[in-house]
Amino acid sequence: VADGTAPADEFxxxxxxxxxxxxxxxxxxxxxxxxxxxxxxxxxxLALDTEDVDPERCxxxxxxPSA
Amino acid sequence: xxxxxxLGLRAQAAAVASGELDPGxxxxxxLARIEARNPALNxxxxxxxxxxxxxxxxxxxxxxxxxxxxxxxxxxLPWRAQxxxxxxxxxxxxxxxxxxxxxxxxxxxxxxxxxxxxxLGAGSTGAVSYYGAAHNPWDTExxxxxxxxxxxxAVAGRLVAGAVGADGLGSVRFPAAYCGLTGLKPxxxxxxMEGHHMAPLTTMIVSGPxxxxxxxxxxxxxxxxxxxxxxxDPSGLRIGVVRSEVSEDVAPEVRAACEAAIEALRAETGGExxxxxxxxxxxxxxxxxxxxxxxxxxxxxxxxxxxxSPELSPIARGTLKYRMLLxxxxxxxxxxxxxxxxxxxxxxxxxxxxIAWPTVPAPSPPLEAPVVELPSGAIGADQANARSAALANxxxxxxxxxxxxxxxxxxxxALQLQAAWGADELLLDAAEALEQANGRRWVExxxxxxxxxxxxx
Numbered sequence: 019v020a021d022g023t024a025p026a027d028e029f030x031x032x033x034x035x036x037x038x039x040x041x042x043x044x045x046x047x048x049x050x051x052x053x054x055x056x057x058x059x060x061x062x063x064l065a066l067d068t069e070d071v072d073p074e075r076c077x078x079x080x081x082x083p084s085a
Numbered sequence: 086x087x088x089x090x091x092l093g094l095r096a097q098a099a100a101v102a103s104g105e106l107d108p109g110x111x112x113x114x115x116l117a118r119i120e121a122r123n124p125a126l127n128x129x130x131x132x133x134x135x136x137x138x139x140x141x142x143x144x145x146x147x148x149x150x151x152x153x154x155x156x157x158x159x160x161x162l163p164w165r166a167q168x169x170x171x172x173x174x175x176x177x178x179x180x181x182x183x184x185x186x187x188x189x190x191x192x193x194x195x196x197x198x199x200x201x202x203x204x205l206g207a208g209s210t211g212a213v214s215y216y217g218a219a220h221n222p223w224d225t226e227x228x229x230x231x232x233x234x235x236x237x238x239a240v241a242g243r244l245v246a247g248a249v250g251a252d253g254l255g256s257v258r259f260p261a262a263y264c265g266l267t268g269l270k271p272x273x274x275x276x277x278m279e280g281h282h283m284a285p286l287t288t289m290i291v292s293g294p295x296x297x298x299x300x301x302x303x304x305x306x307x308x309x310x311x312x313x314x315x316x317x318d319p320s321g322l323r324i325g326v327v328r329s330e331v332s333e334d335v336a337p338e339v340r341a342a343c344e345a346a347i348e349a350l351r352a353e354t355g356g357e358x359x360x361x362x363x364x365x366x367x368x369x370x371x372x373x374x375x376x377x378x379x380x381x382x383x384x385x386x387x388x389x390x391x392x393x394s395p396e397l398s399p400i401a402r403g404t405l406k407y408r409m410l411l412x413x414x415x416x417x418x419x420x421x422x423x424x425x426x427x428x429x430x431x432x433x434x435x436x437x438x439x440i441a442w443p444t445v446p447a448p449s450p451p452l453e454a455p456v457v458e459l460p461s462g463a464i465g466a467d468q469a470n471a472r473s474a475a476l477a478n479x480x481x482x483x484x485x486x487x488x489x490x491x492x493x494x495x496x497x498x499a500l501q502l503q504a505a506w507g508a509d510e511l512l513l514d515a516a517e518a519l520e521q522a523n524g525r526r527w528v529e530x531x532x533x534x535x536x537x538x539x540x541x542x
Contacts, residue, residue: 033410037387041406048403055468056407059371060415066368068421071428079288079481080274082431082506083424 026050029057087114091535094152094246094301101151108151108195112141115153115197119244125225125534128238129155129198130216136164141195149308150193155200155239155248158216159232160185160292161280162196169282170202170214170232172396175385175405176282183280185249185292185309192308200248201235202256204401208232209259209445209470210455213398218452221263222532223496227449228466230260236295237264243535246296247305251281253290253377255444255474258486258501261295262444265488265497265530267516268295269302272506273481276309289377289478298528299487299516306509319514322356325437327363330473334461336447342490342498343443346519350441353522354515359437366472369426372419373475378408379416385409427480434505439515441502444486445470448496477503485512487519488527497527 030049034041041049074083089097089106100106116134123129137153144150160183161167167178189196201219203211211219211234219234221227222242229238233250237260240248250257252270261268276292278284294305307314324347335343351358382405390409393402433440446469447457455466477484482503490498500519504511520528 030407030410034406037409038391039387039406039409040391041403044399045403045406048400049407052404052407055465056371056374056411059367060375060411063368063371063375063418063422064415066365066418066422068418068425071421071425073420073424074427077288077424077427077481078274080272080506081481082434083427 026053029053087118090114090118090246091243092246093297095304097152097246098149098304108141111151112137112153112195112197115245119198122242122244122534125220126222126238126242127217127219128201128235128242128244130158130201130235131165132198133164137195137197140190144193144195145191147191147193148304149189151195152247153195153197153245154189155198155236155245156185156189156196157200157233157236157248157250158202159206159251159281160249162186165199167282168215169206170204170216171401172215173394174282175389178282181280184277186280188277188308188311189249194308197245198239200233200239203231203234204398206232206251206253206256207401207404209255209467210450211260212452212455213400215396220452221449222534223265223449225534226451226453227496228263228452228455230263230449232256233260233295237261237266240264240266240295240297241532241535247301248295249305249309250293250295251290252293252478253287254373254478255470257293257295258444258474258484259470261486262499263449263497265527265532266295266297267299267302267485267487267528269293269306269509269512270477270484271306271310271509272483275509276306277311283381286380286383289373289380298520299513303513314510314513317510317514319354319511319518322350322354322439322515323437324351324356324358325361325433325440326358327440327442328360330366330442334446334459335443336457336459338492339443339447339498343500346489346500347441349522350515350519353518361433361437361440363429363433365422365426366476368422369479370471370475372422373479374471375411375416375419376423376479378411382408423479426476430480430482438511439502439504441500442473444473444499444501446473448492448494448498473501482506483509483512485516487516488530489519490527491530
């Protein structure tokens with residue numbers, strides 16, 4: 019999508035239908051608002067180049083990373 | 086006796102220990118003050134005087150012997166399951182001995198009430214709750230911060246001198262900032278966590294203390310950690326400043342107060358400022374949101390979402406359903422971002438001791454419309470706040486929020502310090518140094534509501 023957003027009126031109904039989740043008009047309005055906030059940065063997250071980042075396996079978050 | 090409630094946590098503990106204060110009278114005074122002030126604050130959602138008196142009667146001679154405290158509605162008690170600020174949770178809860186409960190009990194503290202919280206822990210304002218919004222003692226039309234809204238409002242309103250909150254994405258630090266308190270987010274895994282309904286899964290949430298100042302946080306924190314948080318010497322403190330975080334898109338009065346505080350901390354410790362780079366903070370915030378989302382939604386079924394209580398707020402209902410749709414690949418990418426940020430921080434903490442930036446970019450917004458004004462324009466408070474706090478939860482490092490000024494409207498302004506894994510004590514040392522640097526002016530500032538006449542108190 020040109021502006022980097024996935025249209026809420028496509029993504030949300032499709033997702034709800036796939037999972038069998040019911041939603042009324044208020045739910046859909048809230049979901050569209052949340053989608054508008056989260057989706058653009060989520061695309062940025064997915065676009066971030068992390069190819070060289072080897073994820074820690076079971077990281078101990080109480081300590082600095084081991085390497 | 087009500088004047089004793091205006092003392093800090095360690096002063097109350099010392100007065101009880103010396104016999105100067107009768108703990109039974111102190112408990113009665115706390116209950117009376119809750120009755121008097123809580124209608125304006127909605128900070129405490131339940132008291133249980135008989136249970137509190139039983140705790141007091143059985144209290145061991147610990148560091149908080151006879152001192153009343155509030156605990157967030159996120160922790161089960163033997164006589165009460167947590168509600169998590171919501172009409173319904175999608176995970177089972179039951180009464181029980183949570184880690185923070187045991188820690189408080191074993192320290193001799195008296196749990197005098199349960200603190201309100203933002204519904205499902207999913208907000209930085211405290212504006213939405215099953216119990217109705219909590220109110221900020223500095224201005225009861227303003228947000229107290231969330232999600233530990235009630236614990237913060239209770240301490241700022243001087244209902245109690247210390248409270249236990251929880252922080253999964255800033256939920257101790259935001260209310261500390263909005264209410265003019267000191268709030269500590271421990272290194273992941275250091276503070277008591279047993280009994281939390283997400284304890285087996287979470288890599289983000291920790292319990293943490295909310296108090297008037299750093300020394301009180303040290304006392305209550307030591308209880309929650311189960312070890313003494315020893316006093317150290319922050320001389321020569323190397324303060325890392327991410328210039329964009331301090332100066333860009335931050336309300337001018339917040340920027341000014343935080344810049345002054347950072348310089349005061351440098352001067353007090355004889356330290357130095359170092360400008361540092363820490364890119365991708367907004368992406369890191371989203372990574373934190375995705376990870377806590379995947380952990381909190383684990384086990385939730387579509388069928389449960391089709392049976393949600395009508396008493397849940399429309400925001401919670403819609404948000405829960407949306408969270409179910411977030412793609413797994415994004416959460417996997419979030420884990421890579423976690424590793425990336427942890428490695429970046431490990432490298433940075435070889436160069437600096439603490440990283441400083443505002444806890445929140447603007448003072449508390451109105452409860453009626455939780456929107457803040459930033460140089461870039463008006464923005465929802467939750468959206469504005471997430472960026473500043475999520476890094477510590479994502480990476481596991483400790484962080485502290487402390488008051489450093491008041492806005493033109495008389496609302497608290499706060500600075501956040503973050504340190505390396507396990508350097509929680511250094512944060513407390515630095516916070517105390519900053520308190521000394523500004524003559525304890527901000528930690529001793531009291532909201533109008535806490536200055537009520539003795540007859541009201």
